[in-house]
Amino acid sequence: MSTEPAIGYASTLVTYEMDSGDPTPVGRRLADWRIRRSLSVADLATRAGVPEQLIEDLETGQEWIDQGRVLSSLAAGLQLDPAELTGQPYMPCGPGHSAVHSLGWFARRYLARILSAGGVGGEADEVRLAELADGVRAADEAGELVSAAQMVPCLLELIGPPRPEGAGRRAAVLRALAHVAVSRLLRRLGYRDLAWNLLSYAFPPPEARPAVLGEEVWLLLDMGQAKLAVARTARGEADVPAEVLLPLAVAHAVLGQEAESEHLLASAQEKAISARQRSQVASAGAFAAAEGAAYHDVLARAAGAAGLPAGDRSALLVLTASAQARLGQYGAAVEDLTEAESLAPLHVRLDPLARELVSVLPALAQEHAEALGGIAARLDMK
Incomplete structure (x- = not known):
């Protein structure tokens, strides 16, 4: 371990934190930007409104990002666009x-x-x-x-x-x-x-x-602008257009407004007239549930989204892979991630959550190391 001070921070603490584990892609950039901003873990936790332990776990590879609200909070605490953390x-x-x-x-x-x-x-x-x-x-x-x-x-x-x-x-x-x-x-x-x-x-x-x-x-x-997304749709219409209901429901979930999110999802379900539209509602419900860390609910809602086209289904499978991993079902997580890549390889390559999972799953599902290594290579992460 280097004893030289980390750039922008007058101690060896941050260097030690970065050397003490193998962070995920977001965790690595989080640590890097925290150093550039000359912030301690406690400083960033206060700015972002998240627990210190979460930041420490992200930077050492013990945790990953699968909630828009967490990513947005960390980016805001560092005065960044979320893309600076996802890469x-x-x-x-x-x-x-x-x-x-x-x-x-x-x-x-x-x-x-x-x-x-x-x-x-x-x-x-x-x-x-x-x-x-x-x-x-x-x-x-x-x-x-x-x-x-x-x-x-x-x-x-x-x-x-x-x-x-x-x-x-x-x-x-x-x-x-x-x-x-x-x-x-x-x-x-x-x-x-x-x-x-x-x-x-x-x-x-x-x-x-x-x-x-x-x-x-x-x-x-x-x-990372959920508040602005909600404000942009608040134009006094008595009936929110169908095309807006689902993203708006997810936006309210990101803001922790579960009741409003569920109300919008119910409205979308009432307006759905095809199997595909009903699948889209179920998928949006899964993403909304993930924002509340309701991982059993994520899986239950995703089960009703069989009618999605391959590109959208791949994104949902990456989400369910994360939910499976949260629930300790690591084999199922790898299966979902593998299926997502088989359906839409480039969609998975461009999905930040997929990259997070490829970083953390090898340590959790060692019996699937070969399959995960292949995905990592195709994502240019090896």
Whole structure:
């Protein structure tokens, strides 16, 4: 162990803490940023409103992050965006990941063109625009991120700069939905600033506003801004749009407002008319339950989400893997994580919780070390 003072902190305490275990990806960045901010564990615990023991356990690999509220609190205590703790966007690992990662460049180029256009665009090919927007959304949901990424450059060209009012209501709806599809993909990659800027140019007509607002709420949640997400939807409507109910329910759960979260989930369940919609409600309920550390409830609700497409199901399986690990069911946790990767490999590679689990599970499920090692290698964590 080094006896040199840690950078930004006039003692060997922090160096000792970092050397005393093998932290998870979030735990490692947490310790690093705490040192940069010249904070002790007690200082950060006070700022973030979390127990000191939690911080110590995160930094030594005894604990992991599976709650948005905890991640947001720690990031706020360090005056950071949560992405600084999760490490997003992740460096490309493999040709598929590289292809998807390039979306950040295309989005920046698109936004730069809008800012330099000095005017508005003309008419769009509505048929092709609808085809590509639907294709990006469907490929993302199916876990085929490379296919989705390959369609985005053409889709951005078709969206073009903002159109004048009255240029065509259907075209305006299609452009707004296309913005949502690309923004969701960028959010998944960790390019949240680009996703937010892209949504700001959606200019949705009334028919498309619920879809845009729903994506904004999911994006604000990923940014650690649950309060702002709730405030953004408090516009006096007597009936919250269906597209907004589920992210809003999760936002209330992040804020510890379980009763309001359950009320919104019940409303969404009443409005669900298909097996897929009911599965989406069940999945959102599982994520809301995780915020309250109700891990048995996570598993019970996830059981009702069999109708999810592969991409969304993979995210839910990563969540249930964490819940299984919390309950000491380590073999089941590895099975869920393995199934998630088989359904949507790149979705798992881009999921911060999956990386947390790959860090902690080997010590908890030693008989599955080979399978976990393979996942870790594919996540470029070995």
